Amino acid sequence: MLKIGLYFGTFNPIHIGHLIIANHMAEYSNLDQIWMVVTPHNPHKQKSTLLDDYHRLHMVHLATEDYPKIKPSDIEFKLPQPNYTVNTLFHLQEKYPEYEFSLIMGEDNLNSLHKWKNYEVILQNHDIYVYPRLHSGEMDPQFSDNPKIHRVGAPIIELSSTFIRESIKNKKNVTPLLPHKVWQYVEHNLFYKK
Structure with a gap:
């Protein structure tokens, strides 16, 4: 059975940090594929701050x-x-009964998992692959020894899409922070300039 790791995000924009984590999960865990699931509207974020879903x-x-x-x-x-x-x-x-789906998340998200809708159902039926974050806070005891939770020693990436958007708005050079074709697309469309 193919093991699929689901890496959710608004990817507004996708940056090298996302790719480093996704590639690390693909190469150094027992997941066969990583699906970058573009979230049209994160319930915890304002829709107005997002670029169009298609972009x-x-x-x-x-x-x-x-x-x-x-x-x-x-x-x-x-x-x-x-x-x-x-x-x-x-x-x-x-839709895909032949696949086994797992979640990929940072330690900071794991610490707030208990606030997610029906999180017990998620934990009961799906593995969770967790990558480290510098400032993740105290580990919730119910998650520290759960056999469904797998810690993966991925590189710690302290880079955010918010930082990139703010940098572009302030006319900073963010070329090294984005995959080259993404940077070209952002530049061509004048995204995040205002």
Whole structure:
């Protein structure tokens, strides 16, 4: 059975940190593929701050085309908004019964997992692959010894899409922080300038 790691994000924009984590999970865990699931509307973020769904998905395509184990996914575009991870997992399991789906998240997200809708159902049915973060806070005891949670010693990346957007707005050079084709697309379309 193919093991798929789901890496959710608004990817506004996708940057080298996302790719480093996704590639590390593809190469150094027992996951066969990583799907970069572009979230149309994160329930915890303002929709107005997001680029159009199509642009963000296109940037993920541009960023991942040289990585055969990393695939863009628009699966959440077809689901009611705002969407919750538990619903997406249920939908994917129905659509692809031949695949085994796991979640990929940072330690900071793991620490707030207990606030997610039906998180117990997620933990019961899916493995979670966790990458380290510098400032993740105290580990929730219920997650520290759970056999469904796998810690992966990926590089610690302290880079955010928010930082990149702010930098572009302030006319800073962010060329090294984005995959080259993504940087070209952002520049060509004058994204994040205002």
